[in-house]
Structure formats: C-alpha cells, structure tokens
Amino acid sequence: MGTIATALNELRSAQKSAKGVSLYSRFVNRPVGRYLAAGSYAAGLTPNQVTVISAAFSFAAVAGAALGTPSWTLGLLIWLGLAVGFAFDSADGQLARLRGGGSPAGEWLDHVVDCAKITALHIAVLIAFYRHPGHFGTATDGWLLVPLGFQLAAVVTFFGGLLTEKLKPRPAPGTPAPTPSTLRAVALLPVDHGVFCLVFLLYGGGSAFRWAYSALGAASALFLLAFLTKWFRELSAVRR
Template structure:
C-alpha cells in the first residue's frame, strides 16, 4: 500500500474511536517511515521506533502534526529551564535528560503523524525546521549559562558550549541548503549503511540528550561534553567539506552540460 493510500485510509479511520485509530496507526506507520540508511544509531533504532508509538497516540487523540511540534518545543524549554534554574542533583539530571530525549522523540513523531494523516504541509515543515534551528543552539547556550551560574566562572566547558551553539547552527543551515541545492541538481544523497550509523552515534541528538544524565557529576559531565564537542567538531568540518565537494561537482556537471548543449 502506498503512503498516499495509507493517508486516505487514515482519514476514513479518523471517524472511529480512539482505540481503533491507535490500532490503525500502529499497523500502518511502518509504511510512512523515512529510510534509515546511514542515520545515526540512536535515531535509527531507538528514537524513530519510539516515535512511532508517540505518533500513534497523537493520531488516536487527533493531535495535529503542528501540535506535536509545539509539544516537542515545550519539552525542550522545560529541559532548558530545569538545567538553568534547578540545583545540580540526580533528579535534575534525569529530568533534564528525559525532557531533551522526549523533545527529540516528538520531533521525529510530528513528521510521522503528518505522513500518516496526509496532513503534511510546507507550513508544517517550515515550523519544524524553525523550531530545530532555534532550540539546538539555544540548548548549548543554556549549558554555558548553567555552568557559569553553578560554578561562578566560565571555564573551558562554557566556551565549548558556545562554540557548539555556533557550529551546530551553521551545520544545520549547511545541511538543509545543500540538500535542497543537490535535489535541484538531480543528485542523490549519499547515505551509507550500518557502520556509518554507529560511527555517527556521538553526533546523534539522542547522545546529546542522554549525556545530561551525568549533569549530577559535574566532572564526568564536563569530560563527556568535551569529548562529544571534539567529535562533533571533526564531523562538522568533514560534513561541510563533503557538502562543498558534492555541490562543486554538481556545478561542474551543469557547466559541462551547458558547454555540450552550446556545441
């Protein structure tokens, strides 16, 4: 069954009760999934599967895709508020990590709800990207603020957090724009397989979410955060270089075609 057929059937299922809609969603969400090739491991095998359940619940309760996006943003803001204002403790660390993990789960669920219900829209995709573009760097800015207020000084971690906020914002723009430009040029995205998924685990938003479990042990958190920062810095440099090479290759292909057509 095609995704469009699933969406049409989903609209018909919307007339039934909550349990029937939930069961329908559970059975059909597998047909509305993005390919997982080369996707970081946590996203591929944990987050997307958990997001299916969240998407089924949202569909059953008639929550719109934009509603799920807003819920994701609220979870992120809750995690940031706890990180900045709550005392460093075990409960705080777990609540912050869980809030960020929930936010990421819902960030994956909104697209699944949109594809399942046939309510995907350019406005919804725009909202999803704007939320991601704001909260990702904002989270690391809050880490810097929380570290300064908790320990009375900037330290290397605060500067690393501010660096990550800038780099991740730049990478997000690089990735989104490069995908659009390559698509216009008729180029397919290079993805990779299982090995790539595991290699990219330290760059996974899920890894960034659960590192906050160690917030209750500041020294461990600092070294873990700095390790993730170092790995992500290397990955961002490599990723941007790869994007540039792909786009440059697309430019050369277009030039060759133009020269061939002129001849």
C-alpha cells in the same frame, strides 16, 4: 485502540530512508516517535500541535538546565524532557505523512523549533557553567568557550545539512532508497541528538559532565569539518 493499530501499520510502510541516520535515531527515536504519531493520530492532533508538544518538553528541560541547581535528579529530569521532546520531534513528521503529507508552514515551524532548541540548549549549559563553577570545575573563564564552540558547530551542521538537501537534485520518482550503512550509523552516534541528551544524566557528576560534554563538542567540531567537505563536493558536482 484499533485506530492506533491501523495507524502503526500504515506508518511502518511510510518511513523515511535510514541513510545517514545513526543507530539511536534509527532503532530508538523513530520507533518511539512512530507510537507517539499513532497515538496523536488517534487523539486527533495535528502535526503542528505535536511540534508544540515537542517544544514544550524540550524547552522545559532547557530551563531546568539553565536555572536549576545541578544534581543527579535534575539531570535525569533534563534528559527525560529532552528525550521525550526528541521523540515527539520525530512524531510530527510521521504524523504528517500519515495524514497525507505536511505543509510548508509545518516544515518551517518544525525547523525553527529545532534550531531554537539547539541554540538554547548550549546557552543553558553556558549559564550553568557560569552559575555553578564550583560544581562543574569551570572557574577558569576558558571553559565558558566550550558551549559557544559546541553551539557554533551544532548550528552550522544543522543549517548546512538542511541547505544541502534543498540544493541537491531530488531523485527521480521510483528510485529505490539507498541501503543504509550500519558502520556509518555507528559512526554518527557522537553527533546524534539522542546521544547528546544522554550526557545530561551526568549533570550531577560535576567535572564528569563537563568532560563528557566537551568530548561531544570536540566530536561535533570534527564531524562538521567532514560534513562541510562532503557537502561541498556533492554540490560542486551538481550541474544546473
């Protein structure tokens, strides 16, 4: 227990900047991930092993969404698997910092798993819409385009954000972290993965899930346009 307490104390001073992070990730996912990272450290796990644990929870939930019969109980289990997987996704990076820093291979594995999870989750919803049109009210083929559009927006946002961070110049050593904006943190909630996971609590609600999922998909598309504009302007100002 002492090891966990020591790890938690060290992690509190080794957090990434909260700039551009939604309220859910900032006040729910990162703190939960901190406890998981401390427990993983005490158990002697490596960051890559924690990434694999995250993938196991996430893809079990994806399989349930694609192959299971929609119900309130299944929706709760899907949300739980995705939420735990997301928390472990935060824990692997925190554990890496606690152990003195990550590795290129570890960062690669983390991003590949994240990309696969995002892609597979929307494929699972597409399969569910196709298999259970009576439950979700998706008998019209046009509804099958919603998961495809949502997937496109989510993947481009994920890739664009990563690439922007790689191309932007790093701040000089000792530069203080920017003060996070509470208003921005609230505004980013519709595109936070943790908030997206919550929509599966409506999985047994038929059309309620379809409309909630579609609303988040529309928000994702609008945010993508805003992000692309912002990132392009930022990179246009970079001089090499």
